[in-house]
Amino acid sequence: MHAEKTAQGIETGAGTLAPETLRTLYRHMLAARMLDGEAIALQRQGVFPAYVSLHGQEAAQVGSAAALDPEHDFAFPTYRELAVAVTMGVDLVGYLASHRALWHGGLYDPIASRFSCLNAVVGGPVPHAVGWALGERLRGGPGCAIAYFGDGASSEGDVHEAMNFAGVFGSPVVFFCQNNQWALSVPNSAQVAGGSIAARGAGYGMPGVTVDGQDVVAVFEATRAALERARAGGGPTVIEALTYRVNPHSTSDDAGRYRDPAEELRWRERDPLLLMRRALERDKHANADFFTDVEDRVRAECVRVRDEVSVLPPPDGSDMFAHVYREPTEELRRQHRVWRDEVEQ
Amino acid sequence: MTELATTPASADATASEHSMQQAINAALRTLLAEDPATLVFGEDVGRLGGVFRVTDGLQAEFGDQRVFDTPLAESGIVGLAVGLAMNGWRPVPELQFDGFAYPAVDQIVNQVARMHYRSRGAAPMPITLRLPSFGGIQAPEHHGESLEALFAHVPGLKVCSPSDPADAYRLLLQSVRADDPVVYLEPKARYWNRSPGALTEPDLPIGASRVVREGRHATLVAWGAMVHHCLRVAEFAAEDGVELEVLDLRWLKPIDTAGLTASVRRTGRVVVVHEAPLTAGLGGEIAALVQEHAFRDLRAPVQRVTGFDVPYPAGPLEPQYLPNADRVLLAVQRTLEF
Numbered sequence: 001m002h003a004e005k006t007a008q009g010i011e012t013g014a015g016t017l018a019p020e021t022l023r024t025l026y027r028h029m030l031a032a033r034m035l036d037g038e039a040i041a042l043q044r045q046g047v048f049p050a051y052v053s054l055h056g057q058e059a060a061q062v063g064s065a066a067a068l069d070p071e072h073d074f075a076f077p078t079y080r081e082l083a084v085a086v087t088m089g090v091d092l093v094g095y096l097a098s099h100r101a102l103w104h105g106g107l108y109d110p111i112a113s114r115f116s117c118l119n120a121v122v123g124g125p126v127p128h129a130v131g132w133a134l135g136e137r138l139r140g141g142p143g144c145a146i147a148y149f150g151d152g153a154s155s156e157g158d159v160h161e162a163m164n165f166a167g168v169f170g171s172p173v174v175f176f177c178q179n180n181q182w183a184l185s186v187p188n189s190a191q192v193a194g195g196s197i198a199a200r201g202a203g204y205g206m207p208g209v210t211v212d213g214q215d216v217v218a219v220f221e222a223t224r225a226a227l228e229r230a231r232a233g234g235g236p237t238v239i240e241a242l243t244y245r246v247n248p249h250s251t252s253d254d255a256g257r258y259r260d261p262a263e264e265l266r267w268r269e270r271d272p273l274l275l276m277r278r279a280l281e282r283d284k285h286a287n288a289d290f291f292t293d294v295e296d297r298v299r300a301e302c303v304r305v306r307d308e309v310s311v312l313p314p315p316d317g318s319d320m321f322a323h324v325y326r327e328p329t330e331e332l333r334r335q336h337r338v339w340r341d342e343v344e345q
Numbered sequence: 346m347t348e349l350a351t352t353p354a355s356a357d358a359t360a361s362e363h364s365m366q367q368a369i370n371a372a373l374r375t376l377l378a379e380d381p382a383t384l385v386f387g388e389d390v391g392r393l394g395g396v397f398r399v400t401d402g403l404q405a406e407f408g409d410q411r412v413f414d415t416p417l418a419e420s421g422i423v424g425l426a427v428g429l430a431m432n433g434w435r436p437v438p439e440l441q442f443d444g445f446a447y448p449a450v451d452q453i454v455n456q457v458a459r460m461h462y463r464s465r466g467a468a469p470m471p472i473t474l475r476l477p478s479f480g481g482i483q484a485p486e487h488h489g490e491s492l493e494a495l496f497a498h499v500p501g502l503k504v505c506s507p508s509d510p511a512d513a514y515r516l517l518l519q520s521v522r523a524d525d526p527v528v529y530l531e532p533k534a535r536y537w538n539r540s541p542g543a544l545t546e547p548d549l550p551i552g553a554s555r556v557v558r559e560g561r562h563a564t565l566v567a568w569g570a571m572v573h574h575c576l577r578v579a580e581f582a583a584e585d586g587v588e589l590e591v592l593d594l595r596w597l598k599p600i601d602t603a604g605l606t607a608s609v610r611r612t613g614r615v616v617v618v619h620e621a622p623l624t625a626g627l628g629g630e631i632a633a634l635v636q637e638h639a640f641r642d643l644r645a646p647v648q649r650v651t652g653f654d655v656p657y658p659a660g661p662l663e664p665q666y667l668p669n670a671d672r673v674l675l676a677v678q679r680t681l682e683f
Contacts, residue, residue: 074432105463116431117463121455127421128456131428131436138384138410138434145428158451161421168416323462324501326469326524329552329599 017217019285023294025066025216026276026286029058031298032083033273035092038306039082039099043251047310048099056246058083059272060178063219064146064241067227072143074132076116076125080178081148090115096309103315123149123156126175130166133173133230144172144230146223152183154197163238167204172230174223175201175238178213180245185258198240206236213243214272217279244270317344363544366536368510369399369475371544372517373437377407380435383521385412387422387439387475396441397477397536419445423452426472427460437521439475443530444487446476450495457526458501473520473527478506479569479620480667481534483660490657491621493568496528497598497630503551504597506530508572511542512555516595519547530597532569554601556608560590563614563677566605566631568594571618571668578673587677597627605631606638613644614680618668623651645683648676 017025036053043051054061061083065075070088077084085095085108094108098118105117119125129147136143153159154177166173177197181188188195201208207229211222219241226237244267248255255264280286321328321336328336363371376383385403387395391414394401404412415422419440426436440446446453453474460468480489496504503525507513513531520527549555557572558579565575572593579589592608594601609615615635617628628649635647650668658666 076428103463103465105465107465109467110464111431111467117460117468119456119463121451124424124451124456127424127452128428128431130421131425131430132432133428134425135429135432135434139432158420158424161416161418162424164416164418165421165425319465323464323466325503326461326466327551329503331599331602 017220019283021066022217022276022280022285023290025062025220026273026280027294027298028062028066028083028087029216029273029276030294031301032058032062032086034298034302035086035096035305036082038302039096040247040251042100042306042310048251049101050251051099052080052250053245053247054080054082056244056267056271057178057180057213059216059276060213060219060241060243062087063216064174064176064223064239067220067223068146069143069227070114072141073227074114074116074129074143074145076129076132076145076147077118078122078125078148078150078153079118079120080150084148085115088113088115092305093308093312096305097312100309100312102312103319107312122153123158125149126153126156126159127162127165129173129175130162130169130171133166133171133236134169137172142231144174144227146174146176146227148176148178150177150183151179151181151188151191151197152186154200155183155191163200163204163206163236166236167206170233170235172233173236174226174230175236176223177238177240178243179240180243182245182249182255182259184249184253185255187259196240198238201238204236204238206238208238208240210240210242213241214270214275216272216276243272361543362539362541363510364537364539365507365510365513365531366397366399368514368544369517369531370401370403372514372521373400373403374406375518376437376521377403377411382433382435383411383437384429384434385437385439386415386425388415388417388441390414390439395439397533399475399477399531399536400439419449420452423449423457423474426474427452427456427470430470430472431460431468435471435521437473437475439477441477442484442488443476443478443490443492446474446492453496453502453528454499458499461525462501469524470526471521471524473517473523473529475529475531477533478530479532479534480657480663481532481570481620483663486657486659489663491619491652492528493530493597493619494621494625494627494630497627501526502598503527504530505595506532506569506597507595508532508535508557508567508569508593509540509542511540511544512593512595514544515547515549519551523551530569534570535573538573552596552599552601554592554594554596554604556590556604557593558589558591560588561612562588563616563680564590564592564608564612565616565618565673565677566592566594566608567618568597569620571620574668574670575618575673578670578677581670581674582677587681589677594631600630600634602634602638605634606642609635609639610642613642615643616648616650616673616676616680618650618673620652620667622654623649624654626651645680648680650676
């Protein structure tokens, strides 16, 4: 029932993007795919306690993130936005440190990266994007915010509050929903009343755009249009990218308990990397040498990230106390001493 | 412009009588004037000036970019503050009433209190959440709650509550200027009571309590509207020759353990008075601190006079729920006769 939604999706690779840009989009998707595979392997090896795979959602994430102005825009992820981090140039060792359970928010600098901390309260960061965007407009800055959330999070009250705030304020924000069809074990049919998250934009006075989330160029173009509109003072947009979570919700999940493997196979036929590769080949934007070369380079980078995240030192216990406050309370200092005397040794 | 001060310097010179509502208004004016990054927002805080008129005149003076109304959605308001803080602003959101903070608890606990920690200091949250609080005005349901124990329990937050206009001014300046998130609980029952006292710069560090009446027989520990209540009780007791010290705790996180202990050393007896229900209320925390730090100075068990473990009751029952003078005096008697 869900595959039908994208059955009419256009062939990818259309549009007016320069070949170099198209190849870059492919490289980001490949990097995310490979790193995702490394992360799953690290979980299997016991290096990561758990991991949440983005396999299948690379086009939605890379296409949207590549449309951002890396100098001025700011992204608010949940916890499955590895490909957004890849595209935005976030320190990926620091990003994956979150999945290695070294620090919940990861070890990258979210402000310098313009990519907020990983956030497990899906929906929670969406009003942050509106606040950031409002603050940007108050300052007269050129930046836009993009809020990532999924079909499951679209049920959260915070998402609705945030959309209404953004509509009322006319904030420069893009609500980017990756509808990957499954909120853990619950399908769209039991999650999304009315069947469309994009359609909800109308209720909040903003355009709602549905886009083929397997088509990186279509996602890029839709996001770029929304950002241009926001930057020009036209207010927010909601984009619903129809995509698919190919893997289980997490490495702890068993998707066989709730969905038909045939559905997964159908979606694998519309694998975003496969579609992009075909388009690049069809349009003669990339040849065999390119694919060999990019795979080699991306693999080397993934190996580096994998190796570095695997050997990161465990956090010092003092870190528990170091960041609770800017100005620590005397009581917290006392507890820090207790830790030092009774726990650290 | 009103006669109230617009800068800390001129505020220092303003020695007159104010209500707490006026003092908080003056503090917001000072803060908006001194730091262009400060923003005031919430439900009805703009044109109306807030349901308690605490933000009266601020939008006219500072413009609707810096003092603005939001849609009616508390979680959204607090979430907005988080994003504004991440973009360099110093948000001072108001939630209209205590009970309406509950819809925002996720943003307060999961986001405001933790973003600095989660980001390892990269994303400070200099947010002061103003929350008209506590009971005593015969208001509808959800308009008389005491949330201090809830917020004091959350790592990353600081919590304070003023008891009089001059201290409300100082505490708000201190809260907003701090780079950590502060929940500022305004005792709405005291909004309209005027008292003399200059509106001056903060003179005590964050976390400091103050003795508002000295005494030698027992210490009453209170905050918010209960401080005034305890001062009245101390007057009654004095008529019988019992000299009660009244400690205005002011900061509910961090709690002033040193100040508390010093007072117990003087009096040897403690009665904690709060509006919130008894069980797991801050009275228990204070009793624990007292016995940990001043066990040998104690001459009697710490007494707690609090609201009952019931939902906050409707108007006619309010005086029977809130700690009344007789209950506080009975507790004093129990501790003296122990």
